[in-house]
Amino acid sequence: MMQDWEVVIGLEIHAQLATRSKIFSGAATAYGAAPNTQACLVDLAYPGVLPVLNVEAVRMAVKFGVAIGARIAERSIFARKNYFYPDLPKGYQISQYEEPIVGRGSLEIWLDDGTAKRIGITRAHLEEDAGKSLHEGLADATGIDLNRAGTPLLEIVSEPDLRSAKHT
Amino acid sequence: MSLTSRDVEKIAHLARLGITDPEKPVYAASLSKIVEFVDQLARADTGAVAPMAHPLAGQTQRLRADAVTETDCHERCQRDAPAVQAGLYLVPKVIE
Amino acid sequence: MSLHDRSIAELAGSLARGEFSSVELTRHFLARIDSLNPALNALITVTADRALADAAVADQRRVAGESGPLLGIPLIHKDIFCTDGVRTSCGSRMLDNFVAPYDATVVGRLKSAGAVMLGKANMDEFAMGSSNETSFYGPVHNPWELDKVPGGSSGGSAAAVAARLAPLATGTDTGGSIRQPAALTGVTGIKPTYGRVSRYGMIAFASSLDQAGIFARTAADAAPVLAAIAGFDPRDSTCVDAPVPDYVQGLAAPLTGLRIGLVKEFLDGLEPRNGALIGAALDVFRELGAVTTTVSLPNLPLSVPTYYVVAPAECSSNLSRFDGVRFGYRCANPRDITDLYERSRGEGFGAEVKRRIMTGTYVLSAGYFDAYYLKAQKVRQLITDEFRAAFERVDLLLGPTTPTPAFAIGAKIDDPVTMYLNDIYTIGANLAGLPAVSAPCGFIDGLPMGVQLIGPHFAEGRLLNAVHRYQLATDWHRHAAPGCA
Numbered sequence: 001m002m003q004d005w006e007v008v009i010g011l012e013i014h015a016q017l018a019t020r021s022k023i024f025s026g027a028a029t030a031y032g033a034a035p036n037t038q039a040c041l042v043d044l045a046y047p048g049v050l051p052v053l054n055v056e057a058v059r060m061a062v063k064f065g066v067a068i069g070a071r072i073a074e075r076s077i078f079a080r081k082n083y084f085y086p087d088l089p090k091g092y093q094i095s096q097y098e099e100p101i102v103g104r105g106s107l108e109i110w111l112d113d114g115t116a117k118r119i120g121i122t123r124a125h126l127e128e129d130a131g132k133s134l135h136e137g138l139a140d141a142t143g144i145d146l147n148r149a150g151t152p153l154l155e156i157v158s159e160p161d162l163r164s165a166k167h168t
Numbered sequence: 169m170s171l172t173s174r175d176v177e178k179i180a181h182l183a184r185l186g187i188t189d190p191e192k193p194v195y196a197a198s199l200s201k202i203v204e205f206v207d208q209l210a211r212a213d214t215g216a217v218a219p220m221a222h223p224l225a226g227q228t229q230r231l232r233a234d235a236v237t238e239t240d241c242h243e244r245c246q247r248d249a250p251a252v253q254a255g256l257y258l259v260p261k262v263i264e
Numbered sequence: 265m266s267l268h269d270r271s272i273a274e275l276a277g278s279l280a281r282g283e284f285s286s287v288e289l290t291r292h293f294l295a296r297i298d299s300l301n302p303a304l305n306a307l308i309t310v311t312a313d314r315a316l317a318d319a320a321v322a323d324q325r326r327v328a329g330e331s332g333p334l335l336g337i338p339l340i341h342k343d344i345f346c347t348d349g350v351r352t353s354c355g356s357r358m359l360d361n362f363v364a365p366y367d368a369t370v371v372g373r374l375k376s377a378g379a380v381m382l383g384k385a386n387m388d389e390f391a392m393g394s395s396n397e398t399s400f401y402g403p404v405h406n407p408w409e410l411d412k413v414p415g416g417s418s419g420g421s422a423a424a425v426a427a428r429l430a431p432l433a434t435g436t437d438t439g440g441s442i443r444q445p446a447a448l449t450g451v452t453g454i455k456p457t458y459g460r461v462s463r464y465g466m467i468a469f470a471s472s473l474d475q476a477g478i479f480a481r482t483a484a485d486a487a488p489v490l491a492a493i494a495g496f497d498p499r500d501s502t503c504v505d506a507p508v509p510d511y512v513q514g515l516a517a518p519l520t521g522l523r524i525g526l527v528k529e530f531l532d533g534l535e536p537r538n539g540a541l542i543g544a545a546l547d548v549f550r551e552l553g554a555v556t557t558t559v560s561l562p563n564l565p566l567s568v569p570t571y572y573v574v575a576p577a578e579c580s581s582n583l584s585r586f587d588g589v590r591f592g593y594r595c596a597n598p599r600d601i602t603d604l605y606e607r608s609r610g611e612g613f614g615a616e617v618k619r620r621i622m623t624g625t626y627v628l629s630a631g632y633f634d635a636y637y638l639k640a641q642k643v644r645q646l647i648t649d650e651f652r653a654a655f656e657r658v659d660l661l662l663g664p665t666t667p668t669p670a671f672a673i674g675a676k677i678d679d680p681v682t683m684y685l686n687d688i689y690t691i692g693a694n695l696a697g698l699p700a701v702s703a704p705c706g707f708i709d710g711l712p713m714g715v716q717l718i719g720p721h722f723a724e725g726r727l728l729n730a731v732h733r734y735q736l737a738t739d740w741h742r743h744a745a746p747g748c749a
Contacts, residue, residue, distance in 0.1 A: 020235060020236055026232070027238040028236040028238075034255055036246070036255050036256070037240040037255070039242070040238035041238075041241065042238075044245060052232040053230065053231055053232060054231070055231035055232060055233060055234060056234035058231065085262075086257070133262055134256060135261065138253065138256075138258065138261075140260065140261050141251075141258045141260065141261055142259050142260070142261050142262045143256030143258055144257040144258075144259060146257075
């Protein structure tokens with residue numbers, strides 16, 4: 001019965017960018033710190049604070065775009081994705097919707113039989129990560145750690161060009 | 169364009185605002201008046217005009233060097249927080 | 265002349281000559297606050313001990329050889345500016361228990377200049393209002409007539425300067441919240457160009473419209489304050505990196521040949537006595553050498569509905585961070601996370617704030633986004649383009665600041681749209697990001713009225729110069745409210 005069905009896969013990958021500081025603040029991104037010790041006022045969404053964009057996150061996104069042969073947008077837009085969740089301190093995520101920084105590109109993968117397969121990339125854009133919600137060990141409560149909030153992410157969207165789990 | 173109490177419920181839920189039952193028709197009435205007032209924008213001939221997000225036409229995006237400039241502030245920040253334990257901000261258990 | 269009647273320059277001169285100390289000056293104003301504020305409710309927090317300590321520091325800095333136009337000068341900050349270690353309520357129960365852990369850039373710069381903070385001014389809740397009646401801490405009363413509003417949202421700052429509780433106060437202006445209360449209380453209020461002054465630490469209402477500004481009795485008083493707060497701030501990406509002119513130096517220039525445009529659309533339906541005051545102001549500018557003409561901005565009447573789509577949309581997002589999780593008001597015994605959010609926000613915010621959040625949520629929601637938010641952004645561009653075209657023909661635009669003098673507390677609060685129309689003359693400048701100022705220009709029924717000047721981007725110097733020359737030729741700004749002289 002499985003022969004009647006074709007496997008078609010597209011991927012949406014959130015890649016954490018290895019910057020020293022967060023995408024919109026000067027707090028550290030190093031992994032493993034004690035809860036909320038790497039969350040500054042901007043990451044905690046205090047009243048009155050403002051985001052300032054990390055040049056290295058932009059550079060890394062552009063490098064990726066060049067590597068996949070994509071058009072790099074000279075003008076791209078950051079937009080707010082508004083929703084409520086306790087690990088999203090501003091009540092919105094700064095992301096990109098229209099006019100992402102990286103446009104259409106592609107990359108080649110090598111299959112088991114030695115042939116190359118071209119995977120299309122639809123777009124890639126910059127956005128910030130949310131914090132972490134911890135449920136274990138707390139009676140009737142969830143604990144929020146915002147160390148991860150504001151870590152730069154590159155969201156990479158592939159075309160539905162993958163035909164097997166092996167391609168991922 | 170008239171908004172109903174049901175509309176108020178939906179909007180209030182999106183905005184996570186607790187509105188009591190007696191308040192719903194009151195907000196429905198005032199929101200209806202506001203929406204009716206702003207409906208006049210439909211008359212404007214905006215043809216090929218691009219939407220204006222902010223008044224800083226011609227400015228380029230400011231970029232910040234990738235350096236760690238902020239230090240741990242959790243003691244000060246959590247001093248007045250509503251509920252904290254082991255450095256974590258506590259909220260009622262969120263069921264996934 | 266009593267201490268509270270003197271200009272900032274006169275006070276600075278006296279301090280420099282050692283005629284009195286900053287501590288004595290601060291005590292004088294603190295005593296006035298004690299005596300006059302109960303009837304006005306202009307201040308939410310009085311920081312007496314801190315003020316005296318800061319004044320002592322200013323005196324020491326002077327002994328150490330420092331000088332400066334604001335060293336040791338008392339001021340009041342609108343309670344929208346974060347002040348390190350001091351409650352910053354934004355006029356809301358949501359932040360009644362919030363002690364800011366940092367200073368706003370505006371606050372920090374004035375502190376560096378040696379200004380002494382007397383307290384935090386009352387305001388409409390989260391800067392949403394035109395009458396200072398939506399504050400959690402009760403309405404502010406206009407010093408001219410206590411049963412009248414002072415205007416809003418910076419009503420406390422305006423009333424404080426009008427009542428001479430301080431020679432200067434900071435404010436913010438998103439749709440007219442500095443200029444309108446300045447007009448209704450008989451003081452001078454300036455809103456700089458969007459991007460001229462840092463918004464870091466200024467609790468956000470509508471991010472593309474908000475701007476920090478100043479209340480003082482005159483342009484001459486406001487000039488050194490603007491000089492202190494204007495300029496690039498790396499913490500605010502919307503703060504423009506452009507040189508700050510010498511606003512004080514520029515005050516005295518003659519106005520010969522200054523081209524002033526009277527806005528035709530402002531005259532439509534203008535109350536005759538208001539029109540007469542504006543006409544008289546225009547005459548003064550002509551006598552000072554200005555060349556006047558009429559200018560048409562046909563889409564300007566759409567500025568109020570445009571604003572009441574854009575501003576609520578932006579505020580609905582900006583206020584999402586107030587959720588009872590990390591700071592501010594949290595409801596008692598939340599049942600679950602949804603209940604935590606809904607009751608913290610339902611109980612923490614007042615009615616006007618909730619109304620605007622819901623308006624904003626509605627215009628951004630699926631199915632309505634294009635018709636309302638996107639449409640409003642396009643109309644905003646049309647209005648901005650019209651201003652730009654006008655400034656190719658004139659140097660400044662002139663018109664009224666408010667449609668009427670101060671109205672009675674309670675008179676308009678039940679009808680939001682009627683209240684919104686109070687901003688009819690001021691909103692255009694916010695949409696286009698232009699600098700604008702209101703100066704006292706006369707009285708209607710014993711209540712102050714203002715004349716408004718609007719300039720192209722970064723024309724603050726020209727605006728202050730024009731108002732200064734006007735204030736040398738008139739004395740409206742010298743009138744004091746009864747009991748406040």
